[in-house]
Amino acid sequence: MNRRNTRQGETILAVLRNAEGPLGISDIHARAKENIASLGLATVYRAVNRLRNDNDILEVELPGEEARYEVKRNHHHHHFQCQKCNKVFELNFCPVQIPSGTRLANGFQVLEHHLTLYGVCNVCETSMA
Amino acid sequence: MNRRNTRQGETILAVLRNAEGPLGISDIHARAKENIASLGLATVYRAVNRLRNDNDILEVELPGEEARYEVKRNHHHHHFQCQKCNKVFELNFCPVQIPSGTRLANGFQVLEHHLTLYGVCNVCETSMA
DNA sequence: CTCTAATTGAGAATACATTATCATTAAGCA
DNA sequence: TGCTTAATGATAATGTATTCTCAATTAGAG
Structure with missing residues (x-):
């Protein structure tokens, strides 16, 4: 039941931390693959869901776009x-x-x-x- | 090739004209069914696509929502x-x-x-x- | 170092919105 | 009124995003 720190999970979080703005699942996947070529798409979904449960990242919905995710900020922004x-x-x-x-x-x-x-x-x- | 005026198409347009704001396909379907109980969902999609082609209605995308449609206005609004x-x-x-x-x-x-x-x-x- | 179980990767399965198919109905012109 | 064909209704098919399955891997506690 304890969370484990894996190369995949850490890479995915790093991608989000270094992003210029919120990223979609496929963006995250593409960028994280630069470090881990074998990274599977399901792993990205799972890592994002874990980060969401832990309140480390937020879902950002833009009109007509797939859901994007960004590391949690404490200020109101657009x-x-x-x-x-x-x-x-x-x-x-x-x-x-x-x-x-x-x-x-x-x-x-x-x-x-x-x-x-x-x-x-x-x-x-x-x-x- | 000529467009025909059907009870279904007219009802669907009337629903959009009388709406308080943009409606999703399922909203349109539900409201139009009050007049035509047998109305099929595919007919709503087809009517909406025709109205869009004719530039009578516009698609409105809100964050995290299915596409909605509203009769075309000529003023900038939110x-x-x-x-x-x-x-x-x-x-x-x-x-x-x-x-x-x-x-x-x-x-x-x-x-x-x-x-x-x-x-x-x-x-x-x-x-x- | 060992062991347990969380995590992963690949692909199958699912969920859901939208479109296609096809037989039937009906708008509208002659 | 008859005829042509656009429109309809029901349902199958499609596309796409997300989750599930399961065998293999591996983090981390003991």
């Missing part, structure tokens, strides 16, 4: 997705001025919000002809 | 999802002050954004003990 390379980056600011508990004109009470910005990242903009 | 009943409502304002073309501190160029507010709708708040 994401930017590049429309060229589809990578998702973490943003460190929030331009939405709607505190939890705000009431809209129609009476709805707002408790939280999710914002995603879309555009072109530096790498893609530079690499374009 | 959505509110009630965390009790899971219904999605259209909002008529945008609190995000990031015009297309804005450049972030890290150099990323922002072209668009998606915002979803979450909270409790009027009906759910009133109906709670």
